[in-house]
Amino acid sequence: MLDIKLTESRLDVNACIDFVSAGDAGGIDVFIGTVRNATKGKSVVRLEFEAYEPMAIAEMQKIAEQATEKFGTKKIALHHRTGVLQIGEAAVIIAVSAPHRAAAFDACRFCIDTLKETVPIWKKEIFEDGEVWVAAHP
Amino acid sequence: MRITILSFGIAKDITGKRFLNWEMTAGASVGELRKSLVESFPRLAELASVRLAVNSEYVPETLELSENDEVALIPPVSGG
Numbered sequence: 001m002l003d004i005k006l007t008e009s010r011l012d013v014n015a016c017i018d019f020v021s022a023g024d025a026g027g028i029d030v031f032i033g034t035v036r037n038a039t040k041g042k043s044v045v046r047l048e049f050e051a052y053e054p055m056a057i058a059e060m061q062k063i064a065e066q067a068t069e070k071f072g073t074k075k076i077a078l079h080h081r082t083g084v085l086q087i088g089e090a091a092v093i094i095a096v097s098a099p100h101r102a103a104a105f106d107a108c109r110f111c112i113d114t115l116k117e118t119v120p121i122w123k124k125e126i127f128e129d130g131e132v133w134v135a136a137h138p
Numbered sequence: 139m140r141i142t143i144l145s146f147g148i149a150k151d152i153t154g155k156r157f158l159n160w161e162m163t164a165g166a167s168v169g170e171l172r173k174s175l176v177e178s179f180p181r182l183a184e185l186a187s188v189r190l191a192v193n194s195e196y197v198p199e200t201l202e203l204s205e206n207d208e209v210a211l212i213p214p215v216s217g218g
Binding site: 033049050051052054055056058080091092112115116117118119120121122123124133134135136137138 | 191
């Protein structure tokens, strides 16, 4: 079972854990990606996330389906935030439950690594003196 | 034929608009559309990469486009 969400509202880690909890799952792994206060030594004021929403949701769904297939997980919650985020706020939460811990860890890592490569979401870092779309230029 | 172009992230800064109506000859491929877009917006070529998604799917450059396809310009993604 999968719970895929893209939202402008604050993410709720407990809701993700509740969703993936299951009697036949002996392990839950949670990854939370948060807004860091600096990049390459430069202070970040806030982040702005933009998404191509229908495609982002479809790609997140594909990733969760692939992880289920590949690692035999029970349930996966994949929530990503959009809009303006302040330092320390969660940009992404991935919760995975599996019968045993190894599959939960591996599937969680697979989800975040693949999300960062394929899901059409873009992050803009806002500094005191300017702003930059992350990874846009070589 | 008419194609709708959607631009996101830095690609939107470069094209200046979220939505553009783009005219291509019938049977044009994704690769030919890319060429046409880069001619109009040369700064797209300066990006680390730009993938084109057709109707919300990543596709090969050889795919033939159809009237009213929605093509998204996907600069390097940076979610998470």
